[in-house]
Every structure is written in C-alpha cells, then in structure tokens.
Amino acid sequence: MVSLSEIQGLLSPVLTPLSRGYSALMSRRARRYAMGECEQFRPACPCLSVGNIGSGGSGKTPLADWLLKWADIQELSVVLLTRGYGAKPPHLPYVVGPHSPASESGDEPLMLARENPDARVVVDPVRKRSGAWASEEFSPDLVILDDGFQHMAVKRDMDFVLLTPDDLKDGWDRVIPRGTWREGKDALRRADVFFVKSGAESFKSMAGLVKDRLGPFGRPVFQFSLRAVGLKLLGGGDRLEFGSGKYVLFSGIGNPQMLVADAREYMGREPEKFIVFRDHHAYTDRDVEDIRRQAATLGAKRIICTPKDAVKLAGLGCDDFYVIDLEVEFLEALFFDGTAPLPFDKWWNLERLLNSSQQKEN
Known part of the structure; x- marks a missing residue:
C-alpha cells in the first residue's frame, strides 16, 4: 500500500505551490495577531x-x-x-x-x-x-x-x-x-x-x-x-510485568507504527496481530467482539491497548484487557x-x- 507521504512526494509539483500559498496565509494570520x-x-x-x-x-x-x-x-x-x-x-x-x-x-x-x-x-x-x-x-x-x-x-x-x-x-x-x-x-x-x-x-x-x-x-x-513501566488491567489492580506470551495489540492513535515498535521492545516479541483503528475512534461492542475473536483465533492470552484507547472502552466489558503503563x-x-x-x-x-x-x- 502506498503511504500518504509517498503520494505527497509523487504529487509534489502540484502540491508544493498550494503548500506555499497556505504557508503565506498562516504567516499573514500570525502577523495580524502580533500587531493586535x-x-x-x-x-x-x-x-x-x-x-x-x-x-x-x-x-x-x-x-x-x-x-x-x-x-x-x-x-x-x-x-x-x-x-x-x-x-x-x-x-x-x-x-x-x-x-x-x-x-x-x-x-x-x-x-x-x-x-x-x-x-x-x-x-x-x-x-x-x-x-x-x-x-x-x-x-x-x-x-x-x-x-x-x-x-x-x-x-x-x-x-x-x-x-x-x-x-x-x-x-x-x-x-x-x-x-x-x-x-x-x-x-x-x-x-x-x-x-x-x-x-x-x-x-x-x-x-x-x-x-x-x-x-x-x-x-x-x-x-x-514515553517509558513503558508495565501493564495494567483496565479493571484495576497492581502493575504487572510485560512477560513474553502471545498478545494482540490494537489502537486508535495518530502514529500507530511507533506503538508497534515500542510494544515489540516491551514484550520481547511481535504482536500476533496489530488491529489499527482511525485516530480518536469511538469503540463499539462490535469492535470489542471482533478484537476478542481475533485474539482467541490466534491463541493470544493478552489484549493490549494504549491509555488513550482505554478511556473509550468503559462499559464495554473490557476489564480483562491490558493497558500499557507509560511514564514521561x-x-x-x-x-x-x-x-x-x-x-x-x-x-x-x-x-x-x-x-x-x-x-x-x-
């Protein structure tokens, strides 16, 4: 699949003049604020x-x-x-x-x-x-x-x-x-x-x-x-060690590929499956069922997401999901x-x- 940056590169002759025009508009806007x-x-x-x-x-x-x-x-x-x-x-x-x-x-x-x-x-x-x-x-x-x-x-x-x-x-x-x-x-x-x-x-x-x-x-x-210091169950409890068992990873964040690299380092292995949702995705019961189904099919005992995903899973029966505990x-x-x-x-x-x-x- 062709990435957005590759598409932007291919269309550079068309997009560059538009980019310069947009940049000029934003510069003019900033000057207006600076001048009161x-x-x-x-x-x-x-x-x-x-x-x-x-x-x-x-x-x-x-x-x-x-x-x-x-x-x-x-x-x-x-x-x-x-x-x-x-x-x-x-x-x-x-x-x-x-x-x-x-x-x-x-x-x-x-x-x-x-x-x-x-x-x-x-x-x-x-x-x-x-x-x-x-x-x-x-x-x-x-x-x-x-x-x-x-x-x-x-x-x-x-x-x-x-x-x-x-x-x-x-x-x-x-x-x-x-x-x-x-x-x-x-x-x-x-x-x-x-x-x-x-x-x-x-x-x-x-x-x-x-x-x-x-x-x-x-x-x-x-x-x-962001330093990962362990895993936490969404349902609460003490911080857990990462371990090295099979896991499924999912997220709806702005730069998902960075998460995959981090999870690989934390867990010591690749996820069995990385399920990507769009940034700010609103999770549904159907999403949760699909995530569980894929994890079960792959024999993954842990389902892991980010803190940003976790806050949107309340009320969806995900207390047994894990969230990566991060520190700046x-x-x-x-x-x-x-x-x-x-x-x-x-x-x-x-x-x-x-x-x-x-x-x-x-």
Whole structure:
C-alpha cells in the first residue's frame, strides 16, 4: 500500500505551490495577531501553550499530563483549555470529570481528567471564551493551552513546541498539503522551548541535525520519550510485568507504527496481530467482539491497548484487557546560549514560569 507521504512526494509539483500559498496565509494570520489586529484573551495568571508544528504523534498529551502533575506538586490551581477533538459536549464550556462520557468529553481530555482529578479540564473549541469563563469561575494559578501553537486567540507567556524526528528530517518545512506542517518554519520563531519526542540515543545521533534546524532560533531543545513501566488491567489492580506470551495489540492513535515498535521492545516479541483503528475512534461492542475473536483465533492470552484507547472502552466489558503503563522521561537536551544543558525536569521550575510571565507583561 502506498503511504500518504509517498503520494505527497509523487504529487509534489502540484502540491508544493498550494503548500506555499497556505504557508503565506498562516504567516499573514500570525502577523495580524502580533500587531493586535485580532481580538485576544489574556489570562490573569501565567499561561503555557503546548502545541506542535505538525500533526499528531509528537507526544503533546503526555507532556500536558506531565505539566498538570507538576502543577499539582507545586500546589498550583490549574485549568487546561482544549478544543476536545471529536467531543460532543451537551453545553459549552464543558468541564470534564473522571466519569464524563468519552463521547461528550473526547478521549484525550477524559484521559487527562482521570489522571489529574484536581485539575480543571475544560472543553470548548472557542478557547478565548472558555478561558474567560474558567478564569472567572476557578481563579486558576496557571492556564495550560492544549494544542495551542496556532490558536493565537489566547495570549500565552510561553510556547512549548513539539516535533517528531520526521519533522526534523524529511518532513522539515513541508506544509499542508505537501506535508503535515500547519505553518512554515519561520513560525518556529514564536517558540520559547522545543521538545523532540525520541529515544535518548536517537536524539544524540540527530544532534547535528537538531543544531542545524533549531539552533538558529536560539531556544533550548529537550528530548523526551514515553517509558513503558508495565501493564495494567483496565479493571484495576497492581502493575504487572510485560512477560513474553502471545498478545494482540490494537489502537486508535495518530502514529500507530511507533506503538508497534515500542510494544515489540516491551514484550520481547511481535504482536500476533496489530488491529489499527482511525485516530480518536469511538469503540463499539462490535469492535470489542471482533478484537476478542481475533485474539482467541490466534491463541493470544493478552489484549493490549494504549491509555488513550482505554478511556473509550468503559462499559464495554473490557476489564480483562491490558493497558500499557507509560511514564514521561526526560534525558537529553541541547542549549544554544553557552550554558550546560539539563534535562527538562531539572531545568523547569516555578521561578522560570513566573519570570516568563513577568517578562511578557513588561
């Protein structure tokens, strides 16, 4: 089967001019916001944006989750504003609770709300509206703007911009429809911090490329990855070892092939079958029956999915399914200001957040 990137390459003579036109439109839009020509909401507290230049697979939700947990440790009241892709809330703005239906909240907001019960996760595609409402309702100490790099209607103090290794390689500066980027490379000048989702060794091997691509912007670049620490039953219980028995893997995420590679490493063997659903897929009883049937046919005793899939399986009788228990891990970094690089979790602190807010005000 021909991949999307191969199709885009074949159609490059047609798509490249369209890509340049789209990039120019996005640049003009960014200038209008920068010049104050478009209405914006400014939270009274510090505001962080977690976003990306491309689409999907950059680890945006795990990083947002890490920041919510960090804020909780700092005893900060935090609101996360998200559009809630695929959500159909009964009203807007909509505060996601740990027991909200995934159909109302969206899968990623529900996952964040369950993992961070003291945070307010607010769904609304109009985030300047939800930001104003949440500020009045909750008086937060920190606002996190989910998928916010292109969402300029909410002013932020720092832009955290995430990239994948492909963004730095073949995907560099390939804007929709020629590639997956939402803006051209000049947009990266707005970034305050860069993150690259990759393994530590892979990041070190790309150091020269990272310097060439991102060094001119003069911002710190942090590597992070998702470390699998075990399996958990959806029905609850202690963390389990991975083991090496037969298993079936399924997912409805943005970059499924990365999951296969990770699962192979964790389990020590290939899955008997990898069942791929579209990103943000809403699972049904029929899907579950089909997954069980395929696992039984192949003699696989474990059926494994991701945390993002797990939140959409409530009420479908999947307590015996397993979810991969993941932790965000920061190991490597590149700085371009002459200081010694530190991993993000050693570099980031409350003082740095507050200083960034004061600098923007001044």
